[in-house]
Amino acid sequence: MGTLDGKVIIITGGGTGLGRSMALCLAAEGADIVVAARRKEPLEETARGIRKLGRKALVVPTDVTDPTQCNALIEKTLAEMGKIDVLINNAGIVRGERRVPLWEITDESWHTGIDVNLSSVFYCSRAVSKYFADKKSGKIINVASGEGFRGQRDSYMYNTAKAGVVNLTRVMAMSLAEYNIRVNCIVPGFVDTFEYQPEEYQQAMAQLRATGGTRRLFIPIGHTGKPDDIGYLALFLCSDASDYVTATPFICDGGGLTGGFATTGYAPVVSLKEALA
Amino acid sequence: MTAKAFELKGKTALVTGDSKFWLKPIVTALAEAGADIAVAAGQTHKLEDAVEIAKSTGRKALAVPTDITSGAQVKKAVDRVIGEFGRIDILVNASDVNLFQPFCDIKDTEWDRVMDYNFNSAMHFCRAAGRQMVIQKKGRIINVISGLAERGHANGTAYCVSMGAVLQLTKALALEWALTGVTVNAIGTGWFTENGSAADEAIARYIPAKRYGKPYEIGSLVVYLASDVTDFTTGQFMYVDGGLMAHA
Numbered sequence: 164m165g166t167l168d169g170k171v172i173i174i175t176g177g178g179t180g181l182g183r184s185m186a187l188c189l190a191a192e193g194a195d196i197v198v199a200a201r202r203k204e205p206l207e208e209t210a211r212g213i214r215k216l217g218r219k220a221l222v223v224p225t226d227v228t229d230p231t232q233c234n235a236l237i238e239k240t241l242a243e244m245g246k247i248d249v250l251i252n253n254a255g256i257v258r259g260e261r262r263v264p265l266w267e268i269t270d271e272s273w274h275t276g277i278d279v280n281l282s283s284v285f286y287c288s289r290a291v292s293k294y295f296a297d298k299k300s301g302k303i304i305n306v307a308s309g310e311g312f313r314g315q316r317d318s319y320m321y322n323t324a325k326a327g328v329v330n331l332t333r334v335m336a337m338s339l340a341e342y343n344i345r346v347n348c349i350v351p352g353f354v355d356t357f358e359y360q361p362e363e364y365q366q367a368m369a370q371l372r373a374t375g376g377t378r379r380l381f382i383p384i385g386h387t388g389k390p391d392d393i394g395y396l397a398l399f400l401c402s403d404a405s406d407y408v409t410a411t412p413f414i415c416d417g418g419g420l421t422g423g424f425a426t427t428g429y430a431p432v433v434s435l436k437e438a439l440a
Numbered sequence: 441m442t443a444k445a446f447e448l449k450g451k452t453a454l455v456t457g458d459s460k461f462w463l464k465p466i467v468t469a470l471a472e473a474g475a476d477i478a479v480a481a482g483q484t485h486k487l488e489d490a491v492e493i494a495k496s497t498g499r500k501a502l503a504v505p506t507d508i509t510s511g512a513q514v515k516k517a518v519d520r521v522i523g524e525f526g527r528i529d530i531l532v533n534a535s536d537v538n539l540f541q542p543f544c545d546i547k548d549t550e551w552d553r554v555m556d557y558n559f560n561s562a563m564h565f566c567r568a569a570g571r572q573m574v575i576q577k578k579g580r581i582i583n584v585i586s587g588l589a590e591r592g593h594a595n596g597t598a599y600c601v602s603m604g605a606v607l608q609l610t611k612a613l614a615l616e617w618a619l620t621g622v623t624v625n626a627i628g629t630g631w632f633t634e635n636g637s638a639a640d641e642a643i644a645r646y647i648p649a650k651r652y653g654k655p656y657e658i659g660s661l662v663v664y665l666a667s668d669v670t671d672f673t674t675g676q677f678m679y680v681d682g683g684l685m686a687h688a
């Protein structure tokens with residue numbers, strides 16, 4: 164018996180990284196899972212893991228930047244699984260185009276960055292909202308990013324889109340509350356999903372770790388997060404335990420956003436005598 | 441029922457504070473998740489009730505009558521808990537004294553009392569229990585405060601300042617102990633009621649969820665934050681308020 168027995172949960176970007184971790188943490192507590200992203204193979208891999216835990220899994224190849232495909236994802240889920248309890252909008256492009264000066268960013272890359280990271284949340288939430296409103300229950304969980312709360316050099320689309328996700332969460336939460344729909348967002352810091360990242364990114368992170376550089380990466384607790392840190396947060400937010408929680412960003416970042424005034428929040432020790440001198 | 445990942449079997453939790461609402465639901469949730477419980481609060485029926493509840497779940501439970509505004513008494517209380525249980529894994533501070541008065545009318549003694557109960561008690565417990573947690577290289581501190589730690593409220597100066605102080609204590613301490621395995625987080629409560637009145641109903645329409653919270657709805661977040669899966673979560677302020685804090 165699990166705390167999510169009988170629930171049906173859709174996870175976009177469920178083939179890799181945080182999406183896969185969430186899928187397995189939720190299935191272990193009894194949920195049936197629908198995973199949606201563009202590439203079929205990673206989705207099938209996650210589905211095998213879910214089935215190994217004895218739960219139902221459905222793979223729906225979907226490009227979340229296409230509203231028609233988002234509608235189809237919801238329809239297919241209802242047809243095959245009979246219902247939906249939670250939608251997790253997790254798909255996103257973590258390392259998009261960066262370090263390009265503003266004057267060289269093309270319309271196309273602007274739209275791609277905004278579509279994948281922000282519009283997708285709108286499309287999928289809109290697609291499921293009428294169904295949730297009619298049955299007067301449902302939960303939506305959006306995956307934003309710490310970068311949605313701070314600026315970052317030359318990261319126009321990602322930081323803007325993720326800030327948008329945070330506020331879209333609030334607006335949906337307030338507007339849909341009367342239909343008993345809860346909307347929250349998860350805000351990860353640096354989480355180790357490297358095995359799914361491009362080669363050069365993996366190398367850079369490995370080097371940083373080897374030199375103790377993660378401290379310098381603004382993580383006060385001194386190490387990056389594990390995908391399961393996010394998976395279990397999703398478990399709390401999917402379960403009935405969080406029924407009075409809505410519109411809240413849940414930040415899971417090793418203290419990263421709490422500091423920031425000095426690199427990792429550490430300041431030199433000064434005695435009162437010195438302070439008054 | 442507690443999800444496996446959030447179970448607290450074998451852990452010791454110290455729950456502190458003189459508050460109308462929070463002792464009972466927090467103790468219930470932690471004990472049901474499997475933790476042994478110590479409660480430090482003023483010697484009242486609230487302390488006894490909370491301990492009775494913990495016992496009824498079959499967990500070990502200890503009542504520690506304490507003047508939580510006194511640093512010396514808090515230290516003694518923490519020593520007693522360590523003496524009985526050998527360790528403290530979880531500290532939940534939940535003191536909540538509501539004073540709402542026009543700023544100029546508040547007497548110095550009243551102001552100090554609010555600070556003593558709402559802020560200084562949490563500060564003393566964080567230091568006394570935190571010292572032990574740092575030695576253990578592991579610990580969870582959860583300060584249950586109000587959304588008014590962040591927002592203002594007319595006639596609420598003393599209350600808002602005391603809550604804001606606990607929030608800043610939470611953030612600074614989280615960073616100071618970030619490398620020790622001790623996490624420090626705060627929960628922002630909204631409007632709660634035990635048995636709804638007509639007045640509550642009238643106000644409830646201003647809450648996005650269209651209802652007051654029930655005290656037990658705090659317990660589940662306390663359990664999550666107290667569990668082993670939240671190593672990467674520190675310095676955070678999380679709301680359980682039916683959407684109140686999303687207002688402009």
Ligand SMILES: NC(=O)c1ccc[n+]([C@@H]2O[C@H](COP(=O)([O-])OP(=O)(O)OC[C@H]3O[C@@H](n4cnc5c(N)ncnc54)[C@H](OP(=O)(O)O)[C@@H]3O)[C@@H](O)[C@H]2O)c1
Nearest residue numbers: 176179180181200201202226227253254255308353354356
């Ligand atoms: N890991 C971190 O440190 C971190 C930090 C902050 C925020 N986040 C956020 O967490 C989420 C998951 O990230 P991750 O670390 O797990 O990275 P990831 O492994 O790259 O996962 C992103 C997923 O999104 C899917 N996706 C991308 N574009 C899509 C599209 N157009 N349609 C459908 N699916 C699409 C990808 O699958 P396909 O390529 O097959 O479509 C992939 O499975 C993202 O929203 C990210 O912004 C991560």
